[in-house]
Amino acid sequence: MTEFLQQLLNGVLLGAIYALIALGYTMVYGVLRFINFAHSDVFMLGAFVAWYSVEKLGLPTQSIGGGLAALLLSMSVCAVLGVVIEKLAYKPLRQRSTLTVLITAIGVSLLIQNVAQNSRLGFGPNPKAFPALFPSQQLHFGALTVSTHQLVVLGVALSLLGVLYWIVHHTRIGTAMRAVSFNATAASLVGINNDRIISFTFGLGSALAGAGGVLYAMNYPSIDPLMGTLPGLKAFVAAVLGGIGNLPGAALGGLLIGLVETFVSGTRLSTFRDAIAFGILIAILLFRPAGLLGKLKVEKV
Amino acid sequence: MVFPVAQRWLLAALILAWVASAVSSSIDPYFLDVVMGVGVSVVLASSLNLINGFTGQFSLGHAGFMAVGAYTSAMLTTVVAPRLGWHPVLLQWVFFPLSLIAAGLLAAVAGLAVGAPSLRLKGDYLAIVTLGFGEIIRVVLQNMDMVGGARGLTGVPAYSNLFWTFGTAALTVYTVWALLNSTHGRGFLAVADDEVAAEAMGLDTTRYKITAFGIGAFFAGVAGGLYAHLKGYLNPGGFSFDKSIEIVVMVILGGMGRHAGVVFAAILLTLLPEGLRELGSRSVPNPFGGAAWSLDWIKEMRMILYSLMLIVLMLMRPQGLFHRSERRRRGA
């Protein structure tokens, strides 16, 4: 029972991180209808900015203030980066086919990875130890052991999800985001500047990815320039699983993938966990071709 | 017997490959390796072009089909072949091609298995299912001790030579060409252009899409077999999602469904990193006198340059590098 609860907790933690990344994929898909492959690299950069802020800028470790500062710094840098990437690489392709944008996104992703791996321009190829940003301590609740880091991860992830929900549903710009994703033409006809909303969406999604990167690094305290690939891929799967373009779907998908991965890890099939995650995805898509919460569009003839 | 023009080209290409292969011992081995790699890329890109370019689907799992083929043929030549006690020449010239066919067939079965259920899915959803399938193959291979697991499979004999690589490349190019330049084959293009209209014109779009997956996967499997016997070593990590992306990039850069364009893009993109590596080992004379300038930085920067080029190309030439309407020309 304790074992189960422990795993459940770990699964929810991982799932919350996947959900943060998946939301970025899904938001961008919502407004632009394409898969932003560079998203997983923004996630990686998020972790590195936090690392940098401690190692080079000298933010204190093991402190709540320092940890929050590093987190906020990561999110801001990633947000700016997301906006810049969109302006430089994707915006000129607005009228082009999705495939063109997709390949550009792959190019951007490769560029970020390779610059990051370069020792002169970036961080170099070797893994780096990630510092303990927040005070770390083991807490015991009965037989259950929880680290303060885990609590921070959970707390931050849940608050960010809450803030996102509030932005999307209760602010003017959030409403505009929804409008653009429902119908970009109609949105422009009520006076919404679609380009601005798209920029904002990229910024918001990238900030969440940055936060996801920091939280992920706190759990798996070694970071390297290719660390984004696998979590990115899984978050992408989570977004599709939930129904791409659907925000609650992305959160649900992230949670599901996190739980499946954690529980499979605890069994003999542990080395198969990625395959099982994909297998579940495929099975679900075959029964619900538009994902769990997605709506199938019927083509007009 | 008089061969039609196209078959004559195929025959000429095969003979050329044979001759080149006969003199290959006098070619620089590194160069040879690169050239054979080009042949494998051509097979991979042309076969993916049939699925993604001509039939308008979107597969991100080509590396998975390649992996199935690579491991199948490598297992045949490393485990089965030694027990036969055949002469090495027979092994390379009879057993190896048979193993390639087996590799292709098994990959084709995988292709049909992915293609069939995926028909309900379109666009991004199809892409993710093929991607997922590729990853599953990789994880399964990583966990199969029989094929070396994550450590990889070593000691694969070096049966791939210029004849096999270029012969297969020529055959793939011919097959795709022959298929498209026929009334039945134009159906692939019609399905890509407008599925609803294709269905209304009596085309069984389902069959077309599955056929494209089957044939595409077959050649990806054969390419995998060639690759295995070229490198002499297989590692599941080599068939990751990145490899699939690499092939997709060739297809898109070549101009999605432009046959010749995709072949050129495959050649170019395989040579480019090697070319940059080669360039990086040289130095240019310093025009101001003094020590020559080393171009070492290119070696270090080559992947950065590659990705930058990709972005710039997409911004400048979104239709692909070789945008020339080859479909307009009439075939047989």
Place this chain on the structure above:
Amino acid sequence: MSASLLQLTDVTIRFGGLTAVSSVTADVREGELAGLIGPNGAGKTTLFNLITGVYQPTEGRIEFAGASTAGAKPFHLTERGIARTFQNIRLFPSLSVSDNVRVAFHRHLEHRTWQSWLRGGRFHAEEAELRERTRELLSLFNLERVQEAPAKSLSYGDQRRLEIVRALATGPRLLLLDEPAAGMNPSEKDELMRLIRFVRDRFRLAVLLVEHDMKVVMGICERIHVLEYGRKIAEGSPEEIRVDPKVIAAYLGD
């Protein structure tokens, strides 16, 4: 009176809560020029999609040449002799004009796909014959001059005509035309009316026409079905339809 080629009996289709076509009974006879009219959104195109197998009816029966079409996919129905054009022109835009027609001819081929690979004598003979038939068909409609151009580069009128030619290449017994006169000027419309009559006589088939332009419909149709709001409100000759009070109300308001 000739027999019914197409028979719809109490056909209904609902999308979610919306009933797009409601209990429609209608028929098209062998060799007939029939019309289907009604205000925008009355369900005409939906009815076309039901007949061609794009949608399956929620209730009711559709029979073509005496056999039910239930469960048949569009390509099955094309094989059985139903061909169509689309309201918003759906050619194969990147294929050449002749390839558009050639693809539609494919079901007349004897050889199989793999024989395209071997390219033997049978393949070449059949392909040559098909090229000839394509050329003939195109020249009949004055499209031979553009046969190598990609379909998307054609003028609007030529694209509309090519769509009809492509449908004819499938060898239909019933041809469904969805607003063929859309976007045409009066002289083009006259030309179109001649063309439709010519097609019917030359290829000995029945035509069912959805059209907004009253002049075209009244000018060529022998029998007209009128839909409003998913229901059939009238059926009859152009003369009868013209004076039918229900039709006048539907079109003109009251």
Place this chain on the structure above:
Amino acid sequence: MLEVHNLSVQYGAITALHGISLTVPAGGIVTLIGGTGAGKTTTLRAISGMVKPTSGRILFDGQDITGLAPHEIVRRGLAHSPEGRLVFANLTVMENLQMGAYLQRDSQWIASELEYVFGMFPRLRERLEQHAGTLSGGEQQMLAIGRALMSRPRFLMLDEPSLGIAPLLVKEIFARLVELNRERSLPILLVEQNAHLALEVSSHGYVLETGRVLLSDRSSVLRDSPEVRSAYLGG
């Protein structure tokens, strides 16, 4: 109020508009009629910035708005209720109307304008919390018009408000439009396939065919023109 000079639009190889010119005076209702593919919708789309014209000029209130982005044109007071209504199906009726007031900051004005819209279409008030996608065609059309009004337009363009709507509702909607035009002297450019109705409510009409203006005259004249009668009025 609105002047269109020699407007041409091209989609790929197909020319949809060949130099259309038209004028809508302040306070007037002008209608464009013509068959499918005549270029009516394209004209509206070009005016509201949804498609870029290949040539020609569009003047709104004396200012050149040719080639501006749609949101900039809306900002200047030109509202477009598009073909197919394009309401936000997943948002509620209320949210759709609030969306229409996206550019308006004055909450008092928004509240009073909401009241005006509900007064115009009482059915919308009854459906306030319903998702727009679940409304009937007629209700969606009312919502689309209401949403356009919420952007505080000085000029209104409507594309086929009668499309797929029961005749009784069409009558109601058109009656409201006429009132709206009178009460606020809001100029309206109306695209309509139901030529009879369109010529009834408008003061001036343009008949379009294959991207050209075929006829233009006072609506009462067009209504009696034998050409228009035979082609569009079924008589």
